[in-house]
Amino acid sequence: MTFKTSFGVIFLLCITTFLSCSNDFELTEGAVDTPIVYGMISVGDTATYIRVERAFVDENTSALVLSKDPAQLYYNDITVKIRHIKTSKDYTLKRVDGNLEGYQRDAGAFADAPNYLYKIKKSELNLIGKDQYKLIVSRNDGSVLTEATTTAIAPYANEDITNPGPTALLSFVNNLDYKLRWFGDAAAVIHDVRFIFYFKEEKGGQITDKSLSWTVIKNHDKNEYTFKGRAFYEFMQGALEKNPTTKRYFQNASLEVVSGAKEIKDYISIGQANLGITSSGEIPVYTNLSNDGQGIFSSKTGFIRSDIGLANVTLDSLRNGVITKSLNFQ
Numbered sequence: 001m002t003f004k005t006s007f008g009v010i011f012l013l014c015i016t017t018f019l020s021c022s023n024d025f026e027l028t029e030g031a032v033d034t035p036i037v038y039g040m041i042s043v044g045d046t047a048t049y050i051r052v053e054r055a056f057v058d059e060n061t062s063a064l065v066l067s068k069d070p071a072q073l074y075y076n077d078i079t080v081k082i083r084h085i086k087t088s089k090d091y092t093l094k095r096v097d098g099n100l101e102g103y104q105r106d107a108g109a110f111a112d113a114p115n116y117l118y119k120i121k122k123s124e125l126n127l128i129g130k131d132q133y134k135l136i137v138s139r140n141d142g143s144v145l146t147e148a149t150t151t152a153i154a155p156y157a158n159e160d161i162t163n164p165g166p167t168a169l170l171s172f173v174n175n176l177d178y179k180l181r182w183f184g185d186a187a188a189v190i191h192d193v194r195f196i197f198y199f200k201e202e203k204g205g206q207i208t209d210k211s212l213s214w215t216v217i218k219n220h221d222k223n224e225y226t227f228k229g230r231a232f233y234e235f236m237q238g239a240l241e242k243n244p245t246t247k248r249y250f251q252n253a254s255l256e257v258v259s260g261a262k263e264i265k266d267y268i269s270i271g272q273a274n275l276g277i278t279s280s281g282e283i284p285v286y287t288n289l290s291n292d293g294q295g296i297f298s299s300k301t302g303f304i305r306s307d308i309g310l311a312n313v314t315l316d317s318l319r320n321g322v323i324t325k326s327l328n329f330q
Contacts, residue, residue, distance in 0.1 A: 035075075035146045037295035039135050041082075043127045043155050044301060049103070050080055050093060050118040052137055055294070070114060077140050080118040082125060085132035085149070091125040093118035129154025129185065135297045146293030153261055154185040156303035161257065163224075164308060170253060171311035172229035174321070180216065180255075181224040188259035188301060190268065191220045196254045197236075199329075202247040210248075212239050219268050232314075233323040242326040249330050250318060253308040263288050263298035 034055035041048055053073050080093045098105060098115035105115040127133070134149045158166055163181040172178055180193055194215040201210045214235050217225045240248075270286040287294045310318070319329045 035137055035289070035293045035295075037135070037137065037146065037148070037289055037293060037297060039148070039295070039297035041127055041133060041150065041152055041299050042301055043129050043152055045122065047119055047121045048082070048093070048125060048127075049098070049101075050135065052078065052080055052118060070116075074116050078145060079138050079140060081136045081138070082120065083134040083136060084128075085134060090136070091120055093120045127152045130187070137293070144291065146289045146291045148288045148290065148293075148297035150261055150263060150297055150299045151187050153187045153259065153299045153301040155301050156182070156184045156257065158305075160184045161255070161303060161305055164255060164305070166305070169309045169311040170314060172232040172314045172317070174228075174230045174233065174317065176229050177226050178229050178232075179224055179226045182257050182303075183223055184259070185301070187261050187299070189221060189262050190260045190265040191223075192218045192258045193220065193225060194256050196256065198251040198253065200249040200251060202249070203245065212236070214239075221265065230323070233317065233321060236318070236327060237323050240327050244328065247328050247330050250310060250315065252306070253310070255305045255308060256302065258302040259300065261299040263296055264300070267296055
């Protein structure tokens, strides 16, 4: 694991949507042939995608011009493999156009077409939780450009999410604490937790399905989180339009936990280290890639518990409580 302070690369990681965030780093200086890698493995995914690009510098051409040239942005002479450490077996990824795989690259400073990624299907590489895997990026002559190792996080089991439990109703009481609690693989050390609330909305005789996503906590490093029940009603009140002619009917909720490995936690910790008025002005850059490679290769997992109901006391407060009465839940 390497920590660097540099003006060469600013590499921003999005834990659950890393493919869509790949325009968020900038390349201004550094070696002509520096590999830049996004790599996130998950036992539950149907396919693994790895993004490999390169830093570039030219004394006569602006980086903004070079970044729009796919010939400068992508390697054409590399092989990308993932090695299962326990068996020493290598699995070669295939280069694909992410735009054709459903991962459209956002318009920005970098060329958005083609959008090259390296892919391997679950049927070819069946990741095993708690086993180690090494990403190897090498030139076609066999020389290693960069490599990194991570441990695949074992997926959550249903019983790992202990509150709310598998059959529990959500009970948010205005001035009482509500504790979320989950357990699982010890390699999962940083967590995002959100609720999605589903309801029907009736306007002018037309009924439509609606949903709201509430991120309760992000980048949390413990396996539990406590908040006041009042926070639920304040979220609903702030997220919905107040209209006496609109009727709403609560249906159910889902709970989603997304967890990441140590490399993700280190990236976030280092990235925040120099923020604030006491910062040095330099931006610390985290990488766990070898040979001056920049980026991150890590692991994540997720769990969704669906069809969670609200306790009667919570439904009553949603309909008649002072905070949400104006939302006209029936």
